[in-house]
Amino acid sequence: MRSAPTILHLDMDAFYASVEQASKPSLRGKAVIVGGLGPRGVVATASYEARVLGVHSAMPMSQARRLAPNAAYLVPRFALYRSISDQVMALLRALSPLVEPLSLDEAFVDLEAGGTAWDERSARLAGTKLRADIRAVTGLTGSVGLAASKMLAKIASEEAKPDGLVVIEPGTERAMLEPMPVRTLPGVGPATGDHLRRAGIHTVGEIAEAGEDELVRLLGKAHGHALYAMALARDDRPVVAERETKSVSVEDTYDVDIHDRVRVGLEVQRLADRCVRRLRGAGLSGRTIVLKVRRYDFSTLTRSETLRGPTDDPAVVREAAARLLDSVDTTGGVRLLGVGVSGLADYTQEDLFAQAAGGAGEETPEGEEPETAPEPRPETPAERRWPAGHDVRHAEHGHGWVQGSGLGRVTVRFETPGSAPGRVKTFRVDDPALEPADPLPLVDDPPDLLETTGTRGTPDAPSRPRPLEA
Ligand code: DCP
Ligand code: MG
Numbered sequence: 001m002r003s004a005p006t007i008l009h010l011d012m013d014a015f016y017a018s019v020e021q022a023s024k025p026s027l028r029g030k031a032v033i034v035g036g037l038g039p040r041g042v043v044a045t046a047s048y049e050a051r052v053l054g055v056h057s058a059m060p061m062s063q064a065r066r067l068a069p070n071a072a073y074l075v076p077r078f079a080l081y082r083s084i085s086d087q088v089m090a091l092l093r094a095l096s097p098l099v100e101p102l103s104l105d106e107a108f109v110d111l112e113a114g115g116t117a118w119d120e121r122s123a124r125l126a127g128t129k130l131r132a133d134i135r136a137v138t139g140l141t142g143s144v145g146l147a148a149s150k151m152l153a154k155i156a157s158e159e160a161k162p163d164g165l166v167v168i169e170p171g172t173e174r175a176m177l178e179p180m181p182v183r184t185l186p187g188v189g190p191a192t193g194d195h196l197r198r199a200g201i202h203t204v205g206e207i208a209e210a211g212e213d214e215l216v217r218l219l220g221k222a223h224g225h226a227l228y229a230m231a232l233a234r235d236d237r238p239v240v241a242e243r244e245t246k247s248v249s250v251e252d253t254y255d256v257d258i259h260d261r262v263r264v265g266l267e268v269q270r271l272a273d274r275c276v277r278r279l280r281g282a283g284l285s286g287r288t289i290v291l292k293v294r295r296y297d298f299s300t301l302t303r304s305e306t307l308r309g310p311t312d313d314p315a316v317v318r319e320a321a322a323r324l325l326d327s328v329d330t331t332g333g334v335r336l337l338g339v340g341v342s343g344l345a346d347y348t349q350e351d352l353f354a355q356a357a358g359g360a361g362e363e364t365p366e367g368e369e370p371e372t373a374p375e376p377r378p379e380t381p382a383e384r385r386w387p388a389g390h391d392v393r394h395a396e397h398g399h400g401w402v403q404g405s406g407l408g409r410v411t412v413r414f415e416t417p418g419s420a421p422g423r424v425k426t427f428r429v430d431d432p433a434l435e436p437a438d439p440l441p442l443v444d445d446p447p448d449l450l451e452t453t454g455t456r457g458t459p460d461a462p463s464r465p466r467p468l469e470a
Pocket of ligand 1: 011012013014016017043045046103105106161162277280
């Protein structure tokens with residue numbers, strides 16, 4: 001492991017919700033919840049003001065509404081989030097060629113490989129400047145962790161949240177990890193966490209104490225080995241520059257073969273949900289759902305189904321996976337299950353709504369060509385034509401966003417990212433003066449930081465020591 005904290009992990013704060021607050025002045029400082037607003041919708045994210053009320057990612061929307069009845073509820077605008085993510089990623093790529101995005105709002109950067117930092121002081125300066133640059137270009141805050149490994153950099157950025165920077169100095173890692181819950185370590189989800197808890201292991205320090213043999217006995221060779229190393233803060237995984245993602249999948253191996261068909265079904269549903277969370281985290285959607293089943297005798301089957309258009313709707317993926325499972329004989333037992341999504345696409349809002357509305361009727365047999373986009377139906381309900389939070393333009397009143405719609409009316413708040421909080425007006429949904437609009441930039445005149453990178457710098461930035469010339 002390197003001896004300086006030159007691996008940086010950036011994670012934007014309450015990303016989707018912060019973008020919405022930056023774009024809508026009346027929502028700043030307020031509880032904002034972004035997610036699916038339909039009956040089966042879940043929370044994608046909540047602003048920090050809403051988190052105080054107990055609302056968090058992946059919570060059913062109905063529960064969020066009970067906890068935060070006065071919050072603003074908005075439908076995600078993925079194209080906008082992606083364009084802001086692109087701006088952030090470009091700032092990261094100016095620091096190093098080794099940038100590894102984990103999702104739209106999160107990435108590792110190897111500062112040393114980019115020659116941007118080589119010791120604690122230069123790393124801290126680079127992190128501080130990055131946060132200021134992100135703010136100047138996007139108007140948003142991101143939290144930065146700096147450490148000598150990926151695992152610790154990610155833990156540090158979590159500690160830094162919101163709007164902060166934390167450096168884990170090499171040499172202090174183990175003492176810092178010791179009291180932390182086991183769930184802090186990568187790869188410890190609820191299941192592994194439960195497993196460890198039943199063995200009396202609650203903290204990272206207790207993993208280290210238990211010893212490697214005990215960990216392997218509890219979790220199997222690969223997982224036990226890896227977790228023990230992480231608990232000792234040993235993590236040599238390199239930062240890997242972006243690769244084209246071909247598919248997103250998750251799988252679980254079971255210690256004891258599962259025989260119960262109902263249980264197999266439940267596991268598949270759980271995996272489908274997990275897979276969708278990954279997919280969404282990466283800002284993607286996909287057309288082909290894949291189910292993998294390894295049976296008691298190690299025979300492995302995969303089954304797939306291709307939908308008409310890309311989805312990231314958990315209900316759609318769950319239903320497809322369940323249908324695929326129907327065609328697999330699992331008598332005799334199952335030792336591994338997996339659910340994946342391939343045929344990936346960037347999110348498009350239309351796809352998302354089409355899938356959510358169409359439900360189980362959307363799929364076509366594998367190999368069939370997708371149909372062209374359907375014509376907008378005249379009876380399209382107002383909620384779909386005027387999704388909450390989306391931008392509109394009124395011929396007379398100018399730019400605004402949909403605050404709500406229903407019963408033939410749509411309520412618009414007229415404000416822009418640079419304006420003061422605006423006023424609300426209500427129109428008929430078929431008002432010819434009202435039309436959907438593209439989002440406006442969050443920052444009026446962002447500085448072009450990328451052009452000047454390399455020549456510019458914080459005044460007191462030290463210059464990199466150069467090897468003496470021979
Ligand atoms: N996201 C999602 N569904 C989830 C988790 C996240 O759609 N179950 C989306 C919305 C988030 C974005 O991905 O804004 C980034 O995810 P993060 O986990 O980084 O969460 P936030 O950025 O919202 O908050 P934090 O400040 O905790 O990073
Ligand atoms: Mg985030």
